[in-house]
Amino acid sequence: MPQHTDQYIGGAWRPALTADSLPVLDPATEQVLATVPAGGPADVDAAVRAARAAARGWGATTPAQRLAPLTRLRDGLAAAQEEIASTVVAELGCPIGFATAVQAGLPLAVADSYLGILAGYEFQERTGNSTVFAEPVGVVAAITPWNYPLHQIVAKVVPALAAGCTVVLKPAEDTPLVARLFARLVHGAGFPAGVFNLVTGLGPVAGAALAGHPDVDLVSFTGSTAVGRTVAETAGRGIKRVALELGGKSANVVLPGADLARAVNVNVGNVFANSGQTCSAWTRLLVHQDQYEEAVAIAAKAAAKYVPGDPADPATRIGPVVSAAQRERVRGHIRGALAEGARLVAGGPEAPEGLDTGFYVRPTVLADVTPGMAAAQEEIFGPVLSILGYRDEEHALEIANGTRYGLAGGVWAADEDTAVAFARRMDTGQVDINGGRFNPLAPFGGWKGSGLGRELGRHGLEEFLQPKSLQF
Numbered sequence: 001m002p003q004h005t006d007q008y009i010g011g012a013w014r015p016a017l018t019a020d021s022l023p024v025l026d027p028a029t030e031q032v033l034a035t036v037p038a039g040g041p042a043d044v045d046a047a048v049r050a051a052r053a054a055a056r057g058w059g060a061t062t063p064a065q066r067l068a069p070l071t072r073l074r075d076g077l078a079a080a081q082e083e084i085a086s087t088v089v090a091e092l093g094c095p096i097g098f099a100t101a102v103q104a105g106l107p108l109a110v111a112d113s114y115l116g117i118l119a120g121y122e123f124q125e126r127t128g129n130s131t132v133f134a135e136p137v138g139v140v141a142a143i144t145p146w147n148y149p150l151h152q153i154v155a156k157v158v159p160a161l162a163a164g165c166t167v168v169l170k171p172a173e174d175t176p177l178v179a180r181l182f183a184r185l186v187h188g189a190g191f192p193a194g195v196f197n198l199v200t201g202l203g204p205v206a207g208a209a210l211a212g213h214p215d216v217d218l219v220s221f222t223g224s225t226a227v228g229r230t231v232a233e234t235a236g237r238g239i240k241r242v243a244l245e246l247g248g249k250s251a252n253v254v255l256p257g258a259d260l261a262r263a264v265n266v267n268v269g270n271v272f273a274n275s276g277q278t279c280s281a282w283t284r285l286l287v288h289q290d291q292y293e294e295a296v297a298i299a300a301k302a303a304a305k306y307v308p309g310d311p312a313d314p315a316t317r318i319g320p321v322v323s324a325a326q327r328e329r330v331r332g333h334i335r336g337a338l339a340e341g342a343r344l345v346a347g348g349p350e351a352p353e354g355l356d357t358g359f360y361v362r363p364t365v366l367a368d369v370t371p372g373m374a375a376a377q378e379e380i381f382g383p384v385l386s387i388l389g390y391r392d393e394e395h396a397l398e399i400a401n402g403t404r405y406g407l408a409g410g411v412w413a414a415d416e417d418t419a420v421a422f423a424r425r426m427d428t429g430q431v432d433i434n435g436g437r438f439n440p441l442a443p444f445g446g447w448k449g450s451g452l453g454r455e456l457g458r459h460g461l462e463e464f465l466q467p468k469s470l471q472f
């Protein structure tokens with residue numbers, strides 16, 4: 001079992017300054033895969049200093065000079081696709097098919113997109129008697145979660161580097177191995193020392209030290225709303241910029257006249273992908289009351305095709321959740337929903353048959369969920385779909401907008417114009433119309449309690465830029 005004792009700081013792997021270590025578990029077997037350093041404030045301080053020392057030089061490079069190592073990083077991600085997928089299978093328990101297509105494929109697509117955006121971006125513009133320069137913000141603290149561990153790293157680090165910022169990354173404690181792999185690829189791409197730094201460690205220790213470090217200029221955080229609030233408070237005290245990608249409770253609204261079977265089947269796949277650990281998952285399916293029982297029956301049939309199993313087996317569609325704590329949280333939510341009066345259509349709070357070892361949860365569908373229930377309001381972050389009925393469009397809109405979140409959503413209708421008109425009234429950051437595909441060029445981020453700022457595309461680059469106007 002590998003016992004890593006180093007952090008990537010100032011262009012080299014250096015012995016950790018804190019002796020503590022963290023175990024990395026395989027969620028399918030509960031066995032320890034490796035250990036990594038549990039970095040403390042001293043490690044964070046060394047990393048921030050390295051990033052600060054590199055900031056002026058990297059910030060003064062031309063886009064073309066930044067494109068060269070970023071292109072090599074993109075090529076490194078392409079060459080490492082298999083290793084990335086197998087690492088995410090091991091430490092997240094994500095099924096190999098999804099890990100290959102999404103956990104490895106999406107970061108590559110995002111890195112690719114930024115090569116094009118950087119090449120075409122105007123870093124200065126003339127307005128009146130001013131030239132406005134888009135300058136890098138400086139030293140970026142990137143704090144990421146475990147559910148799409150490499151995607152969330154790439155969605156922050158690549159645009160930050162493209163903008164001319166330097167970065168200290170603190171990845172989630174459950175998935176540090178793919179972060180170490182990424183650091184290896186950054187190293188191989190030949191960035192100047194200190195432009196990218198990695199400190200593994202616990203959130204309340206290393207993450208808090210990083211978010212509060214006086215020499216960090218911007219904190220880009222993806223994770224839970226509760227921790228996001230703490231990070232924003234800390235950043236506020238230091239007058240640091242902050243970007244927050246938080247939780248969601250997204251609604252998928254099927255309007256009368258839509259292809260009900262397709263909408264429900266896509267929704268079930270959407271919510272069970274990655275064991276339901278997707279911030280933008282459509283965890284609330286809203287169907288007209290006249291079609292309610294039909295939708296429930298379609299969902300039950302679709303759910304039966306998701307049998308939890310070994311994530312390394314290519315036939316497996318759903319693996320475990322990430323940790324024992326997450327498994328207990330999700331099962332607790334299912335029990336709570338049943339106690340509140342929800343009807344169990346598929347799954348349930350018990351361990352799936354024959355899977356007493358591993359952090360498995362039964363893929364669960366709940367019917368008769370009403371808008372006030374926890375199952376309609378709280379982010380469960382597991383494979384649990386809540387089905388709600390509505391009377392008419394206005395009622396559907398009221399339910400869709402009736403949570404503290406606003407991250408994503410779906411609308412299905414007989415025609416695009418009807419769906420777009422409805423989607424325009426939803427209080428949320430992105431909506432897929434009749435199953436529209438994910439677009440890595442589109443801004444991704446939340447309204448309301450789902451966050452501040454945007455990732456991906458041009459908007460994602462601009463998070464890491466600040467204007468400076470010269471009058472002449």
Ligand code: NAD
Pocket residue numbers: 143144145146147148152170171172173201202203204205206207208209211222223224225227228230231244245246247248278279379381407445446450451
């Ligand atoms: P989390 O908030 O517990 O942890 C996220 C990161 O923050 C981890 O790296 C963790 O170590 C760190 N952290 C924890 N406490 C900290 C503190 N006090 N100070 C600084 N850093 C700290 O979230 P999680 O359980 O890892 O991830 C799941 C959550 O992330 C879900 O709520 C999900 O919706 C959300 N998420 C949102 C998006 C999005 O783009 N909106 C994407 C993925 C996940």
